[in-house]
Amino acid sequence: MKKIFSMNRFEGWNLSLPLIQGGMGVGVSLSGLAGAVASEGGMGVISTAQIGFEEPDFVGNEEACNLRSIRKHIVRAKELASGKGMIAVNVMVALQQYREHVKEAVRAGADAVICGAGLPVDLPELVEAGKAKIAPIVSSRRAAALLLKTWDKKYGRTADFIVTEGPEAGGHLGFSREQLDDISKIRFEEELTGIVEEKKKYEEKYGKQIPVFAAGGIWDASDAKRIEALGADGVQAATRFVATKECDASLGYKKAYVNAKETDVKIIKSPVGMPGRALNNAFIQKTERAPESVERCYHCIKNCKPAQIPYCITQALIRAVHGDVENGLVFCGSNVGKIDRISTVREVIEDLMYEKEVKMP
CATH class of the missing domain: 3.20.20.70 (Aldolase class I)
Structure with a gap:
C-alpha cells in the first residue's frame, strides 16, 4: 500500500x-x-x-x-x-x-x-x-x-x-x-x-x-x-x-450507524443554536412536533435558556451514547449510510x- x-x-x-x-x-x-x-x-x-x-x-x-x-x-x-x-x-x-x-x-x-x-x-x-x-x-x-x-x-x-x-x-x-x-x-x-x-x-x-x-x-x-x-x-x-x-x-449507538441509510440523515436545528447533521430518528421527529420538557440545567452551553429550547441536548446525547438511540440525539456525517x-x-x-x-x- x-x-x-x-x-x-x-x-x-x-x-x-x-x-x-x-x-x-x-x-x-x-x-x-x-x-x-x-x-x-x-x-x-x-x-x-x-x-x-x-x-x-x-x-x-x-x-x-x-x-x-x-x-x-x-x-x-x-x-x-x-x-x-x-x-x-x-x-x-x-x-x-x-x-x-x-x-x-x-x-x-x-x-x-x-x-x-x-x-x-x-x-x-x-x-x-x-x-x-x-x-x-x-x-x-x-x-x-x-x-x-x-x-x-x-x-x-x-x-x-x-x-x-x-x-x-x-x-x-x-x-x-x-x-x-x-x-x-x-x-x-x-x-x-x-x-x-x-x-x-x-x-x-x-x-x-x-x-x-x-x-x-x-x-x-x-x-x-x-x-x-x-x-x-x-x-x-x-x-x-x-x-x-x-x-x-455503546454497541447500540454503533449499530445505529451500521443500520443507517443515506435517507435517514437530516439537518436539524440544535438547542445550541447552530444547524447540525443527525439521524432523523423518533426523537428528532417527536421534538419537531412538540418540545420536550426541560426539567433542569446541566450548565453545558453558554446563553442556553431552558424554557426556550426544544429539548436538553445534554440529556439527549447521553441517552443516545448509552444506546437509547430512538430517544436520543445521534449526530453523524453525510457518509453514515455507507457504514455496513x-x-x-x-x-x-x-x-x-x-x-x-x-x-x-
Missing part, C-alpha cells in the same frame, strides 16, 4: 500519519478511541463536552466532574497510545466551561487543543506557547483570516495547524441552514484552497509550517487524495471511527491513508 500524504510538513510532531480523528461528544470519542488512533500514529481527539457524564456525582456537580474526567481520559489515552501519535482535546467555544476545559487539558498533558463551535479568539491566552499546539476549526477563508489576524495582532502568535470543516461533516456545522439545504452551492473546495493560501503569510512571518487538515465527508483514500490535490496536508475524519470496536460509545459493519481503528486508517495497489493481470 502507498501512503497518500507526505510528512514533510510535520517535522517535530509525534505523528507518523497526518490524520486527526474528529472529536465527538457526548461520550463518543473519549480515551478508548483517542488512544487507539494515537497508537496507530495519528492524532486521537477526546471531546470534553460533558465528559464527566459517567461520574457518579455528575448531576448537580457537572463542572467538577468534567474537569476531573478531562484529566482522567487524557492520562488513560496516553497510556493506551504507548508514546505513539498525539492526544488532543476538542473543546467547543460554546461551552460554559470553555476556558476552564482548555486550561485543564493543557495541565493534564494534552498535546493539542482544537476548538470549534465558535471562533476561539482568546485561545492563545489560555495555552502558553510550547505547552500544547493550538488549532481552530473554520469553515471559510474569511473566518480563518479573521482569527489568524486577531491572534497575530493581539498575542503575537499563530495557529500550529488548522482544521477546515466542510458542509458534509457531522454534528454542529459552521454554515447557515439555508446553505446546508443545498450544499452544492457551498464552494468548499474554493474555501479550502483559500485557507491554504491565507495561512502562508503567517507561515512566512513566524517561520513555521501551519498544516491544514480538511474535514467533512472524508470517506476513503480517494477522498484523501482529492483533498491533498487541493493543498491540504492531512485529513480529519470522525463518522467512520464511530463504528469501530475501539469507539467509546463494525470494524477496527486500524482498518479505518488503512482505508483513509493508503492507496490500494492495483495488481496487473
Whole structure:
C-alpha cells in the first residue's frame, strides 16, 4: 500500500500519519478511541463536552466532574497510545466551561487543543506557547483570516495547524441552514484552497509550517487524495471511527450507524443554536412536533435558556451514547449510510491513508 500524504510538513510532531480523528461528544470519542488512533500514529481527539457524564456525582456537580474526567481520559489515552501519535482535546467555544476545559487539558498533558463551535479568539491566552499546539476549526477563508489576524495582532502568535470543516461533516456545522439545504452551492473546495493560501503569510512571518487538515465527508483514500490535490496536508475524519470496536460509545449507538441509510440523515436545528447533521430518528421527529420538557440545567452551553429550547441536548446525547438511540440525539456525517459493519481503528486508517495497489493481470 502507498501512503497518500507526505510528512514533510510535520517535522517535530509525534505523528507518523497526518490524520486527526474528529472529536465527538457526548461520550463518543473519549480515551478508548483517542488512544487507539494515537497508537496507530495519528492524532486521537477526546471531546470534553460533558465528559464527566459517567461520574457518579455528575448531576448537580457537572463542572467538577468534567474537569476531573478531562484529566482522567487524557492520562488513560496516553497510556493506551504507548508514546505513539498525539492526544488532543476538542473543546467547543460554546461551552460554559470553555476556558476552564482548555486550561485543564493543557495541565493534564494534552498535546493539542482544537476548538470549534465558535471562533476561539482568546485561545492563545489560555495555552502558553510550547505547552500544547493550538488549532481552530473554520469553515471559510474569511473566518480563518479573521482569527489568524486577531491572534497575530493581539498575542503575537499563530495557529500550529488548522482544521477546515466542510458542509458534509457531522454534528454542529459552521454554515447557515439555508446553505446546508443545498450544499452544492457551498464552494468548499474554493474555501479550502483559500485557507491554504491565507495561512502562508503567517507561515512566512513566524517561520513555521501551519498544516491544514480538511474535514467533512472524508470517506476513503480517494477522498484523501482529492483533498491533498487541493493543498491540504492531512485529513480529519470522525463518522467512520464511530463504528469501530475501539469507539467509546455503546454497541447500540454503533449499530445505529451500521443500520443507517443515506435517507435517514437530516439537518436539524440544535438547542445550541447552530444547524447540525443527525439521524432523523423518533426523537428528532417527536421534538419537531412538540418540545420536550426541560426539567433542569446541566450548565453545558453558554446563553442556553431552558424554557426556550426544544429539548436538553445534554440529556439527549447521553441517552443516545448509552444506546437509547430512538430517544436520543445521534449526530453523524453525510457518509453514515455507507457504514455496513463494525470494524477496527486500524482498518479505518488503512482505508483513509493508503492507496490500494492495483495488481496487473
